[in-house]
Every structure is written in C-alpha cells, then in structure tokens.
Amino acid sequence: MANTLPSTGPRAVVPPGDEPDAPRGRLAEQRGTPGLKGTLAKIILLGAVDALAVFALFVLFMQESWLVFAIAALVTLIVNYIYLKPGALPAKYLAPGVFFLVIFQIFVVLYSGYIAFTNYGDGHNSTKEDATSAIISTSQFRVPDSPTFQLTVLERLGEYSFLVTDPDGEVSVGGAERPLEDASNAQTDSNGKAVGLEGYTALTFADLLANQSEIGALSVPLSDDPNSGALRTPDGSRAYLYASTLQYDEAADSFTNIETSEVYRDLGDGAFVASDGAELVPGWKINVGFENFARAFGEEDIRGPLLGVTLWTFAFAILSVASTFVLGLFLAIVFNDARMKGRKFYRIAIILPYAFPPFLSALVWLGLFNQDFGYINQVLLGGADIPWLNDPWLAKASVLIVNLWLGFPYMFLICTGALQSIPEELTEAATVDGARPWAVFRLIKFPLLLVSVAPLLISSFAFNFNNFNIVYMLTGGGPRNIEAGVDAGATDLLITLVYKVAFGSGTGRDYGLASAFAILIFIIVGLIAAYGFKRTRALEDLN
Amino acid sequence: MTVKSHGSNPGRSRRLVTTSAIAAVAALALAGCSTGAPGAGDEAPAEDTGTLTVWLDADRLDALEDVAARFKEDRGITVKLVNKDFGDIRDDFITQVPTGKGPDIIVGAHDWLGKLVQNGVVAPLELGDIAGDFQEVAVTAMSYEGQTYGLPYSVENIALVRNTDLAPEAAATFDEAIATGSGLVEAGTAEYPFLVGLDPAASDPYHLYPLQASLGAPVFGVDENGTYDAANLALGGAAGEAFAVKLAELGASGVLNTNISGDIALEEFNAGKAPYYLTGPWNLPAIKDAGIAYAVDPIPTTGDQAATPFVGVQGFYVSAQSENALAANEFLVNYLGTEEVQTALYEVGGRAPALLSSFEAAQGDADVAAFGAVGADGVPMPNVPAMDAVWADWGATQVAIINGQGDPVALWQAMVTSIESKIAG
Numbered sequence: 020m021a022n023t024l025p026s027t028g029p030r031a032v033v034p035p036g037d038e039p040d041a042p043r044g045r046l047a048e049q050r051g052t053p054g055l056k057g058t059l060a061k062i063i064l065l066g067a068v069d070a071l072a073v074f075a076l077f078v079l080f081m082q083e084s085w086l087v088f089a090i091a092a093l094v095t096l097i098v099n100y101i102y103l104k105p106g107a108l109p110a111k112y113l114a115p116g117v118f119f120l121v122i123f124q125i126f127v128v129l130y131s132g133y134i135a136f137t138n139y140g141d142g143h144n145s146t147k148e149d150a151t152s153a154i155i156s157t158s159q160f161r162v163p164d165s166p167t168f169q170l171t172v173l174e175r176l177g178e179y180s181f182l183v184t185d186p187d188g189e190v191s192v193g194g195a196e197r198p199l200e201d202a203s204n205a206q207t208d209s210n211g212k213a214v215g216l217e218g219y220t221a222l223t224f225a226d227l228l229a230n231q232s233e234i235g236a237l238s239v240p241l242s243d244d245p246n247s248g249a250l251r252t253p254d255g256s257r258a259y260l261y262a263s264t265l266q267y268d269e270a271a272d273s274f275t276n277i278e279t280s281e282v283y284r285d286l287g288d289g290a291f292v293a294s295d296g297a298e299l300v301p302g303w304k305i306n307v308g309f310e311n312f313a314r315a316f317g318e319e320d321i322r323g324p325l326l327g328v329t330l331w332t333f334a335f336a337i338l339s340v341a342s343t344f345v346l347g348l349f350l351a352i353v354f355n356d357a358r359m360k361g362r363k364f365y366r367i368a369i370i371l372p373y374a375f376p377p378f379l380s381a382l383v384w385l386g387l388f389n390q391d392f393g394y395i396n397q398v399l400l401g402g403a404d405i406p407w408l409n410d411p412w413l414a415k416a417s418v419l420i421v422n423l424w425l426g427f428p429y430m431f432l433i434c435t436g437a438l439q440s441i442p443e444e445l446t447e448a449a450t451v452d453g454a455r456p457w458a459v460f461r462l463i464k465f466p467l468l469l470v471s472v473a474p475l476l477i478s479s480f481a482f483n484f485n486n487f488n489i490v491y492m493l494t495g496g497g498p499r500n501i502e503a504g505v506d507a508g509a510t511d512l513l514i515t516l517v518y519k520v521a522f523g524s525g526t527g528r529d530y531g532l533a534s535a536f537a538i539l540i541f542i543i544v545g546l547i548a549a550y551g552f553k554r555t556r557a558l559e560d561l562n
Numbered sequence: 563m564t565v566k567s568h569g570s571n572p573g574r575s576r577r578l579v580t581t582s583a584i585a586a587v588a589a590l591a592l593a594g595c596s597t598g599a600p601g602a603g604d605e606a607p608a609e610d611t612g613t614l615t616v617w618l619d620a621d622r623l624d625a626l627e628d629v630a631a632r633f634k635e636d637r638g639i640t641v642k643l644v645n646k647d648f649g650d651i652r653d654d655f656i657t658q659v660p661t662g663k664g665p666d667i668i669v670g671a672h673d674w675l676g677k678l679v680q681n682g683v684v685a686p687l688e689l690g691d692i693a694g695d696f697q698e699v700a701v702t703a704m705s706y707e708g709q710t711y712g713l714p715y716s717v718e719n720i721a722l723v724r725n726t727d728l729a730p731e732a733a734a735t736f737d738e739a740i741a742t743g744s745g746l747v748e749a750g751t752a753e754y755p756f757l758v759g760l761d762p763a764a765s766d767p768y769h770l771y772p773l774q775a776s777l778g779a780p781v782f783g784v785d786e787n788g789t790y791d792a793a794n795l796a797l798g799g800a801a802g803e804a805f806a807v808k809l810a811e812l813g814a815s816g817v818l819n820t821n822i823s824g825d826i827a828l829e830e831f832n833a834g835k836a837p838y839y840l841t842g843p844w845n846l847p848a849i850k851d852a853g854i855a856y857a858v859d860p861i862p863t864t865g866d867q868a869a870t871p872f873v874g875v876q877g878f879y880v881s882a883q884s885e886n887a888l889a890a891n892e893f894l895v896n897y898l899g900t901e902e903v904q905t906a907l908y909e910v911g912g913r914a915p916a917l918l919s920s921f922e923a924a925q926g927d928a929d930v931a932a933f934g935a936v937g938a939d940g941v942p943m944p945n946v947p948a949m950d951a952v953w954a955d956w957g958a959t960q961v962a963i964i965n966g967q968g969d970p971v972a973l974w975q976a977m978v979t980s981i982e983s984k985i986a987g
Contacts, residue, residue: 141656141677141680141681141947142680142681142947144656144657144660144681144682144683145659145660145681145682145683146660149660149682149882149883150682152882153682153683153882154682156685156686156882157679157682157686157707157709159686160708160709161688167690167691224637224638225638227888228612228639228886228888228889231885231886231887231888231889232885232887234888235887235888252888253687253688253690253887253888253891253895254888254891254892254895254896255888255892256892257690259688259690300679300680300682301679301680301681301682389762389821389823389826390762390821391819391821391822392821392822392826408762408763409762409820409965494763495763495764497762497763497958498763498961499763499958499962501958501959501961501962501967501968501973501976506954506955508763519954527677527680527947527950
C-alpha cells in the first residue's frame with residue numbers, strides 16, 4: 020500500500036501542460052545507441068551479480084536446499100534475460116523493485132499467513148526430531164553421588180570404546196552395548212589415568228573433535244543390569260554415570276517414564292502426551308488448521324474487552340488522523356502565505372518532530388507527563404497534580420496529544436506540497452469574482468487538496484489503526500482496570516492487546532495465534548481502506 | 563510515471579548511475595542471501611580445527627578475547643566471538659537454533675532458562691567436579707527441573723544503599739528505616755524517607771520482592787529437586803495478603819510512589835534527598851560519582867523472616883544443536899570456569915563472580931562484599947516459563963494497591979486467581 024501511494028502526490032504536482040510524447044522519443048533515441056561505456060558497465064555489473072548468484076547457488080547446493088536453489092537459479096536466469104535482451108525497458112526498471120517486493124513483502128505476508136495455521140511458538144519451536152532428541156538429552160540425569168571417571172576414548176575397527184579410570188584407580192573398558200569390563204593391563208600416565216590399551220588406538224583431542232557427534236552420543240552401560248546407568252562424556256576427557264528417567268521406544272514412537280511407567284504418545288497434538296494429558300517438553304511444530312482463528316474468537320482475554328478496545332482503536336485512528344490533518348493543514352496554509360516572514364526557518368522547525376524516532380519521542384513524553392516530576396505538571400501548570408497517564412480518560416488524551424505532536428509535520432508536508440500545486444490563478448480568478456478568502460478555501464482549494472491528500476489520509480488511518488509504538492512506549496496500554504481481571508488497559512489498541520495475548524501471558528509467545536490475529540486485523544483495515552479508496556475515486560472525478 | 567520522469571532527463575551518465583544503482587542493490591541482496599547461508603554445517607568438516615561461535619555483548623566480548631586466543635593455542639579450535647545486544651540474545655537463540663544456524667554458546671541470564679528448555683534449544687551441561695567451586699545459589703539458578711544447564715559466571719542482587727551522612731546507623735526493620743527517614747523529612751534534611759524506582763504501570767515486583775519475602779510469601783513453592791514448582795503458586799494466602807496491606811499502607815503514607823521511576827529515584831538519591839535507596843550494584847558507580855557517602859546494608863525486614871532479594875545469575879549456555887558439543891563443553895567447563903577468566907569477567911563487568919575463589923578474591927571491594935553478603939541469603943529469581951504470567955499481573959496489582967485503587971486484600975486475591983488461571987493455561 021505504502022508503495023503505491025506516494026505516486027499520487029507527484030502526479031498532482033506535475034503541471035498538466037507536460038507533453039508525454041517528448042520523453043518517449045528521447046528514450047527511443049537512447050535505446051538505439053547504447054554506447055561503449057554503457058555496455059561495458061552493464062557487462063561488469065551483470066557479471067558481478069551473476070558471480071554472487073553462482074556463489075549463492077553453490078552454497079545452497081552444498082546445503083541441499085533444493086527448493087531455494089531452484090528459485091535462486093530461476094531468478095538469476097530471469098534477471099540475465101531481462102538485462103541482456105534489447106528493449107524491454109519497463110522490465111529493466113521494474114525488475115529490482117519487484118525482486119525486493121517479493122522478498123520483503125510478499126514472502127513475509129505469505130509466511131505469516133502460513134504461520135497462522137501452525138502452532139509455532141514457545142514450546143513448539145522446531146521439528147519432531149529436534150524435540151525427541153531434546154527430550155532424550157534432558158531426561159539423562161547424572162546418578163547422584165556417582166564418581167567422575169577419567170576417560171580416554173579408544174578406537175578399534177571403526178568402533179569407539181571408553182577407557183575409564185575411577186577415583187580408586189580401577190581401570191575398565193567398554194563400548195556401546197558392551198558393558199564395562201576390567202582392563203587393568205592398560206598403560207597409565209604418571210597420575211594413574213589409563214591412557215592406552217593394547218589393540219586399541221587412543222584418540223587425540225583433534226580426533227575427538229572430528230568425531231564428536233558420535234562420541235557425544237556414545238553411551239557405555241556400567242554393567243549388564245540396564246538400570247545401573249550408562250557412562251557418557253560431555254567433553255571427551257571425563258565420563259559420568261547417567262541414568263535416564265524416560266525410555267524412548269523408536270518403533271512405538273513413545274516415551275515411557277521409567278519410575279511411573281506412564282507412557283507418552285504422539286497423538287497428533289504436536290507433543291508427546293500421557294493418558295492424563297501431561298505433555299513432555301518441548302513439543303514440535305505442526306499444522307493446526309483453523310484452530311488459531313477459533314482461539315482468536317474464543318479467547319476470554321480477547322473477547323471480554325474486545326468491544327471497548329475496538330471502539331477506542333477506531334476513535335484513536337480517526338481522531339489522530341483528524342487532529343494531525345487539521346493542525347497540519349492550518350500550518351501549511353499559514354506558511355504558504357507569502358506575507359509570512361521567516362517561512363523557511365519555521366518549516367524546518369515544524370518538521371523536527373517528524374525527524375525524531377517515534378519511540379524516542381514517546382519516552383521523552385513519558386517523562387514530561389510524570390504526575391509528580393514531569394515538566395508539564397511541575398513547570399507549565401505550576402505544580403499541579405494531574406494524573407496524565409494514570410487516569411483512563413486523561414491517558415487516552417495524552418496518547419492523542421503525543422500522536423498529534425508526532426503526526427502533524429507529516430500532514431503539514433503533504434498539505435504544503437498539495438497547496439503549492441494548486442495554480443495561483445484559480446485563487447486570483449475567484450477573488451476577482453468577489454469570493455472571500457474562506458469561500459476560496461472551502462470551495463476551491465480544499466476540494467482540490469483532497470484529491471491528492473485523501474489517499475494519504477486513508478493510509479494514515481491504517482497506520483494509526485496499528486500504531487503499536489506510541490501506545491506500547493507511552494502507556495503500555497495502561498492504566499489497567501485491575502478489577503476487570505483481563506490484561507487490557509484504557510489505551511490498548513487491538514494490536515497491543517493482541518501482542519499481550521499472543522506474547523505476554525501464560526504459555527509464552529504464540530506466533531501462530533499472533534499471525535491469525537494479524538490476518539484478522541489486516542482484513543478489518545483492508546476493508547476500510549478499500550471502501551475509502553472507492554470514495555476518493557469519486558473525488559478524482561471532480562478534477 | 564517513474565519511467566517518464568527518468569526519460570525526461572536524457573544523457574548517458576544518468577542512465578549509467580541508475581543501472582549501477584540497480585546492479586549494486588541487486589548485488590547487495592544476493593550478498594545478503596549468501597552470507598546468511600553458510601552456517602555451522604559448512605565449518606564443521608574443516609579438518610583438525612573447528613570453530614565455536616559464541617554470542618555475547620560488547621563488555622564480555624572484550625573479557626573473553628584472551629581466553630579465546632588461549633583456547634585456540636591449546637586446542638586448535640577457533641572461538642568466534644559475535645557481538646550481540648544482550649536483550650536480543652534469548653529470542654534470537656530460540657529462533658535460530660532450530661534452523662541449525664544458531665551459535666554453539668551464548669551468554670545469558672538464568673531466568674531465560676525455563677524458556678530455553680521449553681523450546682528445546684539448550685543442552686544440559688555437566689559441571690562435574692567443579693560444581694562445588696561455585697556459589698550454591700548460582701548453580702541452583704542454572705538448574706531447571708533437577709538438570710544443570712549453564713556455567714554461571716556472575717551473581718547480582720539488590721540491597722539497601724544508605725546515605726551515611728543522613729542516617730549513620732543501619733536499620734534492622736523496615737519500620738525503623740521509615741521512622742528514621744520520616745524524622746529526617748520532618749526535620750527538613752531529606753525530602754523522601756525511602757526511595758525505590760517503580761514504574762507507573764508495572765510497579766517493580768523485583769525490587770519490592772524482599773519486603774514480600776520477609777512476610778513469608780515467596781512466588782512459587784520449591785519441589786524436591788530444589789527448583790521452583792510452577793504448579794505451586796505461593797503468592798497468596800495470609801502472608802501475601804499481609805504484604806498487600808503493607809503495600810497499601812506504604813502507598814498511602816507516600817513512602818512508595820509509582821511516579822518515582824528508576825531514573826528519578828537515582829537522581830534524587832544522588833542529590834542527597836533521601837537516606838535509603840533500595841537498588842542494585844549497577845547504580846553504585848553513579849552514586850560514587852555524585853559524591854554521596856554510602857553504606858550497603860541488608861534489606862530491613864517487614865515481617866519475621868529475612869528480607870531476601872531475588873538473585874540474578876548470568877552464565878553461558880550450550881546450544882542443543884551444537885555440532886561442536888565436546889569442544890563447547892571443554893571451553894566452558896575447563897576454560898570459562900577457571901578463576902582467571904571469572905576474575906577477568908568480574909573486572910570488566912563489575913558483577914560479583916559466581917566462582918567462589920574469584921568471589922573471595924573480589925571481597926577486597928567492600929561493595930561487592932556487602933552486596934554478596936545480602937545475596938548469600940537470597941533465592942534465585944524463578945526461571946520457570948510460568949514466571950512470564952506472574953510479572954504482568956503482579957506489577958499491575960501492586961500499582962493499584964499502592965495508589966489505593968480498591969481493597970488491597972481483594973485486589974491481591976483477584977491477582978492470585980488470575981495468575982493461577984493463566985498458568986493452568
């Protein structure tokens with residue numbers, strides 16, 4: 020949306036007398052004579068792009084990311100085709116923009132659309148394989164009070180063995196499926212640590228590193244009794260005795276708690292679940308269909324305050340647009356008058372709020388509004404005790420005031436631009452016809468102004484509808500009505516409420532639910548914007 | 563439209579500029595794609611030297627450079643120290659580990675642990691024989707459900723900072739402190755009896771916790787492993803309600819004021835306007851700079867139990883999907899767990915070391931010793947994911963109680979019900 024709107028501004032500014040044929044003629048001329056420098060530059064730049072593309076393709080090939088590889092190859096071919104083919108000038112101009120549009124907008128939108136249909140979030144963060152291996156590794160507990168074994172890892176015929184020395188100096192050797200057995204014939208170093216055994220090769224640290232995934236996964240049973248635990252090594256030089264609290268059965272795809280014999284199964288909910296509903300942590304990411312949307316409507320934290328928050332969101336967006344537009348327009352008219360002295364200076368000063376990052380301004384305002392220490396109460400109002408941010412209605416007003424301060428320079432800019440594009444003759448003609456200044460403004464300037472500004476007002480509405488920064492930084496949605504029992508405050512917009520519900524409470528961040536909400540809010544804003552644009556088309560007919 | 567406006571500016575130079583710009587942008591984009599692509603997976607097969615990637619913030623990066631160089635010398639493994647904003651590390655780690663492109667090791671706070679385990683991104687760490695070399699609270703903090711996950715390196719907590727010019731004697735109970743403070747206010751030598759930084763919307767349960775703990779209301783009960791049990795919320799009951807009443811009383815008398823933010827509290831204390839300031843060691847440099855004569859005291863009690871603060875522990879975690887797990891363990895336990903490194907980290911960051919021998923060595927600094935003595939009785943801040951559900955309600959309710967918006971006991975009970983229902987999901 021933001022990409023298409025700015026073109027409306029310049030269009031209004033272009034004088035109607037411009038001949039469209041002239042540039043086209045020049046372009047044709049240019050196309051006929053590419054010139055040596057131009058061709059050379061084209062070859063070099065395209066070569067650089069291709070070199071990078073080939074490098075990226077190579078990396079993707081090595082990583083076996085076939086889908087991304089195919090897409091990257093296709094894009095490279097298309098880019099080369101576009102820039103090597105004579106003519107096709109519009110494609111040459113549009114290609115980079117389209118490329119970035121796809122990467123940064125379309126892909127992101129589609130991806131959040133996809134996330135809305137999954138349970139992605141805290142606790143469901145990755146694949147089932149990752150979750151299974153995480154559960155296996157966290158269920159290995161070191162046997163209490165068990166000793167530390169000095170370890171040398173041995174290798175024979177491609178199989179690894181642990182040569183361990185216990186604190187009493189007893190040496191034993193064992194491997195996967197081969198419980199420890201006595202190895203008192205081992206060579207030891209000066210500290211009594213066994214470092215080698217006949218028939219085996221001792222691994223150096225570099226060997227250990229090269230094979231660390233296998234060695235890290237190696238589990239050597241202490242004895243024939245599987246309940247006595249197994250030795251594992253975290254660092255290759257020491258081994259500890261571990262016992263597992265959960266047994267993974269690969270064939271049945273289930274975990275069994277060794278103490279309670281409770282069985283945890285994958286029942287399609289993205290986690291291993293016991294018969295009493297207890298889940299093993301972590302779970303994994305699965306597709307859940309429309310469940311997130313059902314929750315979006317069913318969630319008590321959302322449903323309760325929904326009406327109030329929706330009304331305030333509309334009020335906030337409409338009042339923000341209206342107040343910034345009125346103030347911006349007023350200032351634009353004032354500074355558009357040639358009799359005004361020092362216009363340049365004022366214009367620069369007015370644009371300043373627009374130049375500050377909004378979250379920084381919000382924090383500064385937070386300090387200004389402080390009830391006991393803020394500049395507004397202490398200095399401007401001479402020590403008043405006005406609870407600017409602590410009273411529900413005053414907090415609403417404060418948010419609007421800050422947003423007015425942040426937003427009017429933008430409106431001032433676009434109104435100034437639009438006003439300057441309205442030919443001065445129209446005003447003169449009207450004045451000659453006897454119209455007063457107010458009538459000139461109301462009947463001539465304002466309708467012409469709206470033609471170019473109305474689409475921007477709609478986009479400003481959409482922006483303020485989701486103006487997360489200012490509310491989050493200034494009031495955090497508060498003050499909260501503590502007795503209502505829900506986590507919604509007086510200044511919460513839909514977007515901040517959604518943020519709290521999806522990221523702030525209970526089970527942690529829930530990207531699936533957040534994406535579902537984002538889609539719902541998009542639908543609301545999209546419908547309003549579509550209706551608004553339809554109405555502005557009527558305005559354009561005026562022109 | 564755009565095409566036309568370009569066309570009206572004839573001349574090859576302009577076109578060249580445009581083409582170069584387009585190509586440069588495209589090149590950048592491709593470069594962006596390709597630099598993102600090679601991950602740990604490519605680096606692993608590199609013959610005899612591997613690479614360990616560590617995410618940490620700028621301070622700690624400087625402190626680790628020496629030990630990283632030594633590790634490379636001893637073990638032939640390059641330690642790549644990547645500078646990240648501390649606040650971003652947890653969430654980026656959770657998102658990136660499953661893609662296989664995350665780091666091998668991160669620095670982090672202990673209260674992240676529950677969330678890291680919940681997402682299966684952190685691997686257990688066996689401290690082995692050195693576990694006993696650390697402060698007990700630090701190892702407990704780095705444990706979750708009986709399993710140890712991190713190598714602790716620093717321990718910090720709040721204590722009561724006293725302006726010794728205004729209040730020469732330490733107060734044993736909170737009422738004593740307030741009486742002294744109010745006396746000074748009446749005498750006109752101070753402006754506030756007591757200072758603590760609060761937030762107008764969220765209070766600051768972390769700073770107020772010792773006052774609550776002293777009345778006998780912790781946040782969660784503790785299970786047989788010594789870790790917090792999220793199913794056992796201990797905020798409620800008579801003890802919690804007594805704290806609510808106390809809060810209301812302190813709010814009504816103006817001792818606690820939610821409009822005094824952390825910045826304001828520090829500023830006013832530095833101006834010598836208050837005898838007591840409940841804060842952490844991170845504000846000491848500013849207090850020293852302001853020239854305030856201060857002492858660090860234990861937190862005065864509100865009830866019959868010790869006013870124990872939450873202890874925050876920072877340490878290092880290993881990724882569950884590290885392809886260099888052996889090397890990562892070796893680096894953490896046998897290099898970062900040594901006195902030399904722990905002391906170096908203390909000297910750079912000023913946070914009290916978790917390793918006992920380094921902690922002893924740091925006792926020469928009276929402030930570290932004093933804060934350490936207060937923290938020795940402290941409990942780790944809960945690291946269970948359910949804590950997320952506690953903070954918001956806890957803070958908002960405290961604000962309401964301090965500002966007298968309702969009956970404190972009823973508000974507190976509503977809070978407990980709300981938190982319980984959120985934890986139950």
